[in-house]
Amino acid sequence: MATPRIVIIGGGFSGLMAAYHLSHHVPEAHLTVLEPYAEWGLGLAYSTPEPVHLLNVRADRMGALAGQPGHFWAWLSTQPEGGIYAAGSFVPRCIYANYLRSLRVAIEARASLIHVVSEAVAVHPRGDTHVVTDADGKQWPADAVLIATGNPVPSSEGLLPKGSHVPEYYLLPSAWNAQGLSERIRSLRPDRPLFILGTGLTMVDSVMSLQRHGYSGRIIALSRHGHLPLPHVELDASMEMHPHIGETLMSLPPRVRLWCRAFRHAAEQVTRQGGDWRGVVDALRPYTVRLWQRLSATEKKRFFRHLFSVWNIHRHRMAPEVHAVIDAWRAEGRLALLAGRLTHVEAGPEDMRIHWVPRGKNEVQIHDVQAMLACVGPGYDMRRSRSPLFQQLLKDGVLNAHDSGYGVVLHQANSGIFMMGTPCIGASLETTAVPELRDQAANCAMAIKEYLHST
Numbered sequence: 001m002a003t004p005r006i007v008i009i010g011g012g013f014s015g016l017m018a019a020y021h022l023s024h025h026v027p028e029a030h031l032t033v034l035e036p037y038a039e040w041g042l043g044l045a046y047s048t049p050e051p052v053h054l055l056n057v058r059a060d061r062m063g064a065l066a067g068q069p070g071h072f073w074a075w076l077s078t079q080p081e082g083g084i085y086a087a088g089s090f091v092p093r094c095i096y097a098n099y100l101r102s103l104r105v106a107i108e109a110r111a112s113l114i115h116v117v118s119e120a121v122a123v124h125p126r127g128d129t130h131v132v133t134d135a136d137g138k139q140w141p142a143d144a145v146l147i148a149t150g151n152p153v154p155s156s157e158g159l160l161p162k163g164s165h166v167p168e169y170y171l172l173p174s175a176w177n178a179q180g181l182s183e184r185i186r187s188l189r190p191d192r193p194l195f196i197l198g199t200g201l202t203m204v205d206s207v208m209s210l211q212r213h214g215y216s217g218r219i220i221a222l223s224r225h226g227h228l229p230l231p232h233v234e235l236d237a238s239m240e241m242h243p244h245i246g247e248t249l250m251s252l253p254p255r256v257r258l259w260c261r262a263f264r265h266a267a268e269q270v271t272r273q274g275g276d277w278r279g280v281v282d283a284l285r286p287y288t289v290r291l292w293q294r295l296s297a298t299e300k301k302r303f304f305r306h307l308f309s310v311w312n313i314h315r316h317r318m319a320p321e322v323h324a325v326i327d328a329w330r331a332e333g334r335l336a337l338l339a340g341r342l343t344h345v346e347a348g349p350e351d352m353r354i355h356w357v358p359r360g361k362n363e364v365q366i367h368d369v370q371a372m373l374a375c376v377g378p379g380y381d382m383r384r385s386r387s388p389l390f391q392q393l394l395k396d397g398v399l400n401a402h403d404s405g406y407g408v409v410l411h412q413a414n415s416g417i418f419m420m421g422t423p424c425i426g427a428s429l430e431t432t433a434v435p436e437l438r439d440q441a442a443n444c445a446m447a448i449k450e451y452l453h454s455t
């Protein structure tokens with residue numbers, strides 16, 4: 001083959017690290033990265049300039065290279081600001097972005113690579129190869145295509161209840177638009193609460209931004225379960241692991257309910273012995289994908305319906321210093337977490353009125369708020385995605401929705417299309433954070449190399 005052409009759709013952490021490994025494994029290839037952000041390699045998570053947005057994984061586990069969890073920590077130790085952090089620190093994500101920039105510089109020095117500042121909207125076959133079309137109508141021929149589009153943006157449909165119409169000025173820019181949000185925060189009044197839809201890590205980031213930019217009013221945050229992510233704690237070696245939990249679950253029949261019971265039992269036992277449930281969650285991690293793959297589609301659906309939210313708050317924890325801020329807001333009565341369903345939103349001349357029904361109840365409650373911030377997290381049901389790319393790939397049968405309803409799967413293996421990261425959530429569950437993505441990026445690059453050599 002002449003120079004192989006590889007198109008990477010999505011230039012976040014996954015696209016960056018796939019490019020890193022491709023530049024080693026297929027050094028003769030030409031790489032095209034389609035990424036709408038002006039700067040590629042950071043993605044949603046690491047584009048934030050806010051120093052109060054911290055990593056939710058300790059520094060010594062955030063290495064971007066496969067098999068080298070300490071690589072980031074080693075890099076940080078050589079930086080001027082490195083001295084103020086320890087291996088167990090939760091470092092600002094904007095510092096992690098500098099680490100990713102240093103890897104990008106290395107890739108760009110080594111590989112033939114262009115960054116196209118545009119979104120991919122379609123992938124079509126052309127003979128034995130493919131052609132990727134971007135939002136500007138340009139076409140990018142590809143011998144191999146990697147889909148690394150990360151966290152699916154939730155559909156705006158369904159965000160507000162049917163029949164609710166809210167003028168734009170009541171909706172604050174999301175936490176991801178740091179500049180837009182900080183400008184709007186200055187115009188907020190302290191005497192009227194702010195409404196946040198969502199109580200997960202995105203809500204937590206938003207509260208950190210609101211605090212930093214001087215918002216002194218109250219916040220009402222609503223989600224279906226009202227669950228707040230739990231904090232990390234310092235674990236000493238004796239508390240850190242429950243080595244048998246993975247094997248215990250593997251030995252049981254693949255039923256979510258049985259696993260849940262065994263997990264609870266192990267966590268209680270560890271706690272009684274002076275340990276911590278976090279050690280049990282962390283010990284499960286090397287087994288999660290294998291356990292997940294044993295479950296039937298029905299059991300996976302059961303997990304997503306009943307346990308996903310509980311799992312997420314235990315598994316994706318917040319930094320202790322962030323938790324301290326959130327705790328203080330709650331203790332001062334400035335942050336109220338509600339569990340329930342938003343049923344109606346109406347806009348008046350100065351305020352908006354939200355109607356909601358508490359979980360397990362029927363009567364409607366009402367709050368008058370000055371504005372709303374949507375922090376609802378990724379939209380994992382790609383059949384409802386507003387991404388033209390996923391709509392086309394699903395319609396053309398290149399991708400199928402996963403049986404669980406979460407994420408997608410490739411219809412045909414070995415077709416020259418590869419996929420990694422969050423779109424694979426239905427197939428692997430653990431596929432969204434750096435410790436998994438760094439291995440996936442290396443594996444994808446190797447699979448692409450083998451595919452190119454076989455054609």
Ligand SMILES: Cc1cc2nc3c(=O)[nH]c(=O)nc-3n(C[C@H](O)[C@H](O)[C@H](O)COP(=O)(O)OP(=O)(O)OC[C@H]3O[C@@H](n4cnc5c(N)ncnc54)[C@H](O)[C@@H]3O)c2cc1C
Pocket residue numbers: 009010011012013014015034035036037042043044045046054055056057118119120121148149150151205387389420421422432433434435437
């Ligand atoms: C706020 C936040 C904080 C996080 N903190 C941590 C953490 O501390 N530690 C950790 O391990 N994990 C963390 N994560 C998990 C995070 O998802 C991963 O660490 C990692 O950044 C995911 O990278 P990704 O490239 O797969 O996805 P993303 O970062 O979402 O990047 C995907 C990229 O694809 C682009 N894209 C999407 N569709 C298209 C298209 N059609 N055409 C072209 N480009 C497209 C997007 O613009 C985006 O830049 C965090 C996630 C979020 C959202």
